[in-house]
Amino acid sequence: MSTAKFKGKWIPWLFLLPTLVILLVFLYYPVIQTFRLSFYRVAFLGLRTKFAGLDNYINLAQDSGYHHTVWVTIVIAAAVVVVGLAASLAIAMLANQKIRGASVYRILLIWPFALSPPVAGIVFLFMFSPGFGVVNYLTELVIGTELNWLGNPRLAITLIIMASVWKNLGYNIVFYLAALQNVNTEVLEAASIDGANNWQRFRKVTFALLSPMTFFLLITNITYSFFDIFGMVDILTKGGPLDATNVMIYNLYRDAFEYYKTGLASAQSVILFLLVVILTMIQFRTSGRQVHYGG
């Protein structure tokens, strides 16, 4: 086997340069700055800085409001990931059946993915608004009462979870569909011959063969529910009511750009980052082991 080689040593670097520059300027530099600023008291978005040691972290550790924020984030993320993956796998299984017009269904199912979270948020806001939302109109008709979707903490969390799950359905379905179509039918047939019923065939064969995809989606969905959920929260609830949906990413945004507490927000950013890295590492250690890459 022959491999092509560059003549000079610097030519590959030259080709890499644009990417490296972009990474450096837009990724590594801001990240390093964020780490640095988390140890400072910062006024006016960095116009003035004063070294504060671990003050920002200590403040956060003692702030019961921040503990609540972390808790809310974990609850919402867990719900979004579990419900989202289960729902999209179920739908993908249905969409994978060989029926007439299957491709039309598939395209329709992928639709929500084309929307950005804020747009999806506005769609849900129109539907669930207390004053003019169609959902309350329907609940009034059917069960004779209106629900305060944005004003009741539990309903607001439910709404955020529903909207976030719906928004990411398309993305998950695309990946699951692709994976399902790669599942070797011979293995399934073999299982049938061995006397496996439908549930066993799904659980022991299909689901096992889907595990690399589930693992991949698990991680992308966690990052989605930690970070991309911002747009949804900002449009739908603004972190309310009573901070019920004040997730970490929203809280840090507010501290940084509305209250000008850049140092404190940087510390939150670092915590959020570490939290997701740790979660991801745990997954690689645990569920990652069970992933079956086939072949």
Added chain:
Amino acid sequence: MNATRKYLFVVLLIALFALVVAACAQPAAAPAGGEKVVEVTKVVEVTKIVEVKKEVEASSEEVIPEGSVVIDFWHAFGGGRKLLIERMVADYNYTHPGTYVRVENKGSYRDTLNAAILAAQQGNPPHIVQIFEIGSQLALDSGIFAPFEDSAGDFQPDDLIEGVANYYKFDGKFYSMPWNSSNPILYYNKDIFKAAGLDPEKPPETFEEMLDVCETITSSGAAKNCISWPLHGWFFEQWMANMGAELANNENGRAARATEVYLTGDAAKEIVTWWKEMYDKGYYAYSGKLEDWDGADAIFVSGQAAMEITSTSDVVNRQNDAAANGFELGTGYLPYPASSERMGVIVGGASMWLADGNPPEEMQAAADFITWFTNTENAIRWHKATGYFPIRKSSVAVLEGENWFEQNPAYRAAFDQLLNTKPVRATQGAVIGAFPEVRTIIEQAVEKVLAGQASVDDALAEAKAQADKAIEEYNKSVE
């Protein structure tokens, strides 16, 4: 397999970094201020603006005459107000050769202030920046602005309406030029008043009358709820002022830097107690979300509530809504508790700040433009097109001369309320560095009380502790 996993891990790690950065760079979609910010309709407006902009760009590329002094002017208005500003600026450019004003919308109030601070940090500040009223202390502390009064020629400060001048004068000096100014008034649906058997020319004036009127309206079934206003700290601040109570110590932060807020005083308790009673009896309705102006508008315009309290800068919008939905609109004063004298309201809105660090001739040209932009004629033009106050006495004289207020009675209440305001520290408005955060803390306290999660006393005591801490943190960061 191990290699694949490692590779996947690295990719994900990089994606994480990207997400953290990208998420933090999300533009603000939610500015607060005493101002109306249209969120849901924003999308529609943005598309409209994009279309208009495309047309403008297609027809005439921006050509800056050679040798002109170029002035950058950043503001936070969208929609019709943005187009009006652009038209006014174009007029200036035509009639003032040698100066070219380049106008740009920078998003919300907060976005605009953030953008100005960042630009100044990079040594390239714009010349003129619109900053919302509660950002005034921040702007002062940031040190990136020059006192307007020092660069301005004759901007006739004595001609400014007292209420407006009082808010923007710090230590007797105009650090910025007042521009769009408004305050809250009561809007009501005369048809619902008639249906409930009430006098459609007599809106309730006091907290107590409000309770009576609401009882009549809801029990008659003329409307499901009685009144709506956004759950926004601005209204709480206005009621405090209306009762003559200062919000912060050191004379509302105007004699010296404020260090604490008076959230546990009788005035604060009376306001929140009334608010709670209105809510518990089903009179007051809001969307369930903080600072949701659109939600309150929708409740009133759809006829679900008979009244709404919102900004005077919405006069034009509400008149259009009333016409579109076929009801007759009335306006009245912001209600107050009968136990206290009506002191009046605080001016909300924004002012124009002159950035420091540009060459003297550019700063001079910028100051000249600001003076022109807020002169008698332009103040009239701005008022008629938006509903914001005509900020000059000379403008009011002209408007009265042409019987403007008689022909447009809805503007009347808005205007009289401001003129009748007594100039004391309370109505001058508080100056607090951490005001944006303090405002949210107050809103959350009210939210807690309405939801029945805390008593009025407990919620306000907790809010005071939080607000005082926020103020302390802010003061530490600027010392």
